[in-house]
Amino acid sequence: MESVTPILEFKNTCVSYTKQTMAVKYVSAAIERNTITAIMGPSGCGKSTLLRAVNLMHNLYPNIRVGGEILLNGADILSMEPIDVRRRVGMVFQRPAPFPTMSIYDNVLSGFALNGIRLSKAEKDATVEHCLRSVALWDEVKDVLNKKGTFLSGGQQQRLCIARALAMKPDVLLMDEPTSALDPIATKHIEELLLELQKEVTILIVTHNMGQAKRISSKSMFMYLGELVEYGDTETMFTNPTDERTRAYLTGKMG
Amino acid sequence: MNVKTKNRLFKDKVMLWGICLFAGLTAVPLLAILGEVLLRGYDQLSWSFFTEPTPTAYKAMKAIAAGEPIPGGIANGIIGTLIMLGMAIVVAVPVGILCGAYLAENSKRRFAQVVSYLTDLLQGTPSVIIGIITYIWVVVPMKGYSAIAGSVALCIMMLPLIIRSTEETLKILPASLKEAGLALGANSARVMLKVQLPAAFGGIFTGVLLAISRVIGETAPLMFTALGCSLIRWSIDKPISAVPLLIWEFFNDPNLQDLIWGASLFLLLFVLTLNVLSKYLAKKWNQ
Ligand SMILES: Nc1ncnc2c1ncn2[C@@H]1O[C@H](COP(=O)(O)OP(=O)(O)OP(=O)(O)O)[C@@H](O)[C@H]1O
Ligand SMILES: [Mg+2]
Numbered sequence: 001m002e003s004v005t006p007i008l009e010f011k012n013t014c015v016s017y018t019k020q021t022m023a024v025k026y027v028s029a030a031i032e033r034n035t036i037t038a039i040m041g042p043s044g045c046g047k048s049t050l051l052r053a054v055n056l057m058h059n060l061y062p063n064i065r066v067g068g069e070i071l072l073n074g075a076d077i078l079s080m081e082p083i084d085v086r087r088r089v090g091m092v093f094q095r096p097a098p099f100p101t102m103s104i105y106d107n108v109l110s111g112f113a114l115n116g117i118r119l120s121k122a123e124k125d126a127t128v129e130h131c132l133r134s135v136a137l138w139d140e141v142k143d144v145l146n147k148k149g150t151f152l153s154g155g156q157q158q159r160l161c162i163a164r165a166l167a168m169k170p171d172v173l174l175m176d177e178p179t180s181a182l183d184p185i186a187t188k189h190i191e192e193l194l195l196e197l198q199k200e201v202t203i204l205i206v207t208h209n210m211g212q213a214k215r216i217s218s219k220s221m222f223m224y225l226g227e228l229v230e231y232g233d234t235e236t237m238f239t240n241p242t243d244e245r246t247r248a249y250l251t252g253k254m255g
Numbered sequence: 256m257n258v259k260t261k262n263r264l265f266k267d268k269v270m271l272w273g274i275c276l277f278a279g280l281t282a283v284p285l286l287a288i289l290g291e292v293l294l295r296g297y298d299q300l301s302w303s304f305f306t307e308p309t310p311t312a313y314k315a316m317k318a319i320a321a322g323e324p325i326p327g328g329i330a331n332g333i334i335g336t337l338i339m340l341g342m343a344i345v346v347a348v349p350v351g352i353l354c355g356a357y358l359a360e361n362s363k364r365r366f367a368q369v370v371s372y373l374t375d376l377l378q379g380t381p382s383v384i385i386g387i388i389t390y391i392w393v394v395v396p397m398k399g400y401s402a403i404a405g406s407v408a409l410c411i412m413m414l415p416l417i418i419r420s421t422e423e424t425l426k427i428l429p430a431s432l433k434e435a436g437l438a439l440g441a442n443s444a445r446v447m448l449k450v451q452l453p454a455a456f457g458g459i460f461t462g463v464l465l466a467i468s469r470v471i472g473e474t475a476p477l478m479f480t481a482l483g484c485s486l487i488r489w490s491i492d493k494p495i496s497a498v499p500l501l502i503w504e505f506f507n508d509p510n511l512q513d514l515i516w517g518a519s520l521f522l523l524l525f526v527l528t529l530n531v532l533s534k535y536l537a538k539k540w541n542q
Contacts, residue, residue, distance in 0.1 A: 060437065102453075
């Protein structure tokens with residue numbers, strides 16, 4: 001098993017918004033297939049920046065520079081076409097953002113529509129049902145599929161967004177504080193969902209909630225001022241962190 | 256309550272009354288115009304006013320001499336206005352939306368900034384100048400006045416309004432919407448077409464309605480391009496009439512002056528309806 005290429009690997013990844021400063025500094029880490037990896041660290045340490053580098057969101061803004069390598073199944077995504085990368089790397093944002101003009105049904109299928117992929121009616125129905133079931137939303141919305149996605153509650157909207165990302169069958173799912181706008185019950189739903197989902201997809205999740213990291217992740221990263229300070233098993237990190245800064249953060253003395 | 260507080264409350268009241276007074280004063284001209292046009296025009300409105308073309312001066316004279324109301328109406332103007340507006344809309348809406356989308360997406364590029372600036376200039380260009388330019392560009396080469404020339408002038412006047420409203424509406428959409436679309440692997444053209452433009456529909460539609468209501472009353476540019484015609488005409492390569500042109504013609508012909516107010520009332524109500532409609536729709540979409 002040692003020789004298997006990791007699904008995602010950062011090699012000296014750097015991101016800078018301005019010429020003078022780097023928001024992410026020489027991060028190196030290998031992410032294992034079908035795991036949930038939590039990214040933690042105080043506000044402004046570069047978690048979102050690192051995550052957004054993986055689906056080439058930084059390419060939208062010409063001032064932002066990304067250096068080093070990010071390997072997806074061994075190939076450097078920084079030299080790939082963004083649209084190819086983004087089809088294999090899904091993303092769920094902090095604020096639920098269903099497309100406001102589309103129905104729930106169309107939101108789930110929006111990835112296909114946006115990529116010009118045509119499906120038969122039967123395929124569409126099957127995809128919608130399967131994806132909504134896998135985010136445990138089907139029973140709640142199966143009678144209102146033609147309503148706008150924005151009519152749902154925050155937690156439901158976020159699950160809809162996860163369903164939308166899953167419909168494209170990504171290899172990797174990036175999640176930037178997906179539950180920070182949700183109440184504890186909706187959060188619990190989503191956590192259970194993620195534990196279920198890791199059978200199909202590798203998840204990289206930014207979270208401020210240490211309890212959440214403990215509950216769902218098998219690996220954890222701790223970042224500080226743009227550097228990856230510590231990366232390893234979540235168990236070990238919480239019980240016996242190697243770095244003093246990690247310990248300080250986890251015990252609430254920093255952040 | 257001490258004297259100071261009383262004093263402040265009193266000042267507050269004075270301010271409020273002052274504001275109400277001035278707000279009321281600004282409403283006076285509008286109400287006066289509406290009232291005047293309504294009073295003078297309402298009894299001219301009849302079925303035949305909308306279905307028959309302008310009478311000849313001779314017929315009108317005869318009717319006046321016999322003490323009857325003037326026969327005929329403004330159907331030629333209504334049809335001309337609709338034809339020219341229709342052609343202008345068909346070109347100006349897609350071109351304006353595309354241009355606005357380009358400006359919104361590339362606001363940092365030099366070329367886009369120049370185009371944006373030119374749009375402002377075009378918006379401020381007096382309509383009579385647009386008329387004379389269209390005369391040189393279209394009427395002269397085509398060797399004649401026509402509905403086509405009229406619609407070109409209207410189209411040029413509508414473009415900056417549609418471009419601006421598209422650009423502004425797209426710019427205030429949250430960036431997360433576009434990012435969410437791109438994160439699914441779509442190219443930016445598709446995201447624009449399927450996510451951003453639909454989300455901006457309300458604002459763009461309002462802009463189009465405002466553009467229509469702005470050009471529908473334009474007289475000067477049509478004098479150089481459409482010229483006018485007292486017959487009902489459906490062809491687009493011949494001179495054609497329009498409601499504002501008719502108002503000007505009625506004013507200049509002593510026999511037809513009775514028709515001015517009916518035509519004005521029609522135009523005024525049309526524009527007011529468009530304005531109210533656009534306000535209502537804007538509100539509805541913003542919810
Ligand atoms: N668009 C931007 N332009 C310039 N600097 C930015 C931009 N976005 C983020 N930064 C800077 O990059 C650094 C990392 O920001 P990032 O958003 O990645 O932090 P984060 O770890 O996600 O924080 P949070 O937990 O608050 O979301 C911060 O110092 C921030 O000021
Ligand atoms: Mg962040």
